[in-house]
Amino acid sequence: MSFNTHKTWFYNTVGRNIHLWQYVENNATDTLAGIRIQMPDEYYGRQLIYPDESITSGLRFEGTAFAEAFVDNDPNELNGNDEPTLANQTSPDEADHVNLTRMLSLAVVDYVKAMMSDGQGDIQKKEYYMREFWKKVGDDQSNKRKMFMTFPVTPFAVK
Amino acid sequence: MTVLEIMERSGMTNTTLAVAFIKDAIHLMQSQVDVHTATWKTNITDGTREYPFPANMIRLNNISIKDTNDSKYKRIRRLAHKPVVAEDTDPE
Numbered sequence: 001m002s003f004n005t006h007k008t009w010f011y012n013t014v015g016r017n018i019h020l021w022q023y024v025e026n027n028a029t030d031t032l033a034g035i036r037i038q039m040p041d042e043y044y045g046r047q048l049i050y051p052d053e054s055i056t057s058g059l060r061f062e063g064t065a066f067a068e069a070f071v072d073n074d075p076n077e078l079n080g081n082d083e084p085t086l087a088n089q090t091s092p093d094e095a096d097h098v099n100l101t102r103m104l105s106l107a108v109v110d111y112v113k114a115m116m117s118d119g120q121g122d123i124q125k126k127e128y129y130m131r132e133f134w135k136k137v138g139d140d141q142s143n144k145r146k147m148f149m150t151f152p153v154t155p156f157a158v159k
Numbered sequence: 160m161t162v163l164e165i166m167e168r169s170g171m172t173n174t175t176l177a178v179a180f181i182k183d184a185i186h187l188m189q190s191q192v193d194v195h196t197a198t199w200k201t202n203i204t205d206g207t208r209e210y211p212f213p214a215n216m217i218r219l220n221n222i223s224i225k226d227t228n229d230s231k232y233k234r235i236r237r238l239a240h241k242p243v244v245a246e247d248t249d250p251e
Binding site (some may be wrong): 011065102 | 160161162163165166168169170171174177178180181182183184185186187188189190191192193194195196197198199200201202203204205206207208209210211212213215216217218219220221222223224225226227228229232233234235236237238241242244247250
């Protein structure tokens with residue numbers, strides 16, 4: 001049974017994989033005739049060992065995913081008062097919608113323009129559109145966050 | 160916004176190339192910001208340390224291990240240094 005997993009498990013990344021490690025401070029024991037005995041050839045003391053137990057659905061990754069990039073309906077328009085129903089399109093065509101907010105869709109337009117400029121060898125134009133691309137991505141992100149800045153006003157300050 | 164609208168706004172005429180560029184743009188965004196996040200779960204096997212990243216994952220946010228004592232997934236930390244053990248040929 002795993003417990004305190006946030007303190008006793010670690011990982012490191014190796015290429016496309018992760019390596020899981022379990023931190024132990026004790027030693028491997030076995031029970032012989034009702035008495036727990038220390039196994040002579042097993043780990044002992046503080047060390048990192050391979051996972052010492054099987055856990056069903058025990059490892060959970062969280063991250064950004066390339067999923068449902070194209071859908072059949074506009075993801076930014078309500079269906080009456082309800083959220084739109086979106087079905088993934090595996091072979092997208094011109095009529096399908098990009099599953100992004102309006103601002104990010106505009107950023108994609110800039111990206112396509114940048115790539116077209118790149119193909120034409122116009123690097124300055126490409127750089128301009130890439131800057132526009134990131135600006136719109138940043139705008140979209142800031143729409144989700146509110147930041148408050150306060151600072152003291154000095155006496156007699158001219159503002 | 161439809162693929163056609165993106166093509167018209169950008170002056171692109173090739174649909175296949177436009178779709179490829181859109182996919183690239185989404186990958187680029189997802190590498191920097193959280194547009195769509197997802198979770199993946201896999202089994203841990205006794206004595207096995209190597210687990211592949213999910214195939215469609217772009218950027219890792221965190222990794223958790225199930226605490227079977229209270230049925231909660233708890234975030235684990237990344238090792239700052241590689242451990243001394245490069246390979247354990249008898250992990251059991």
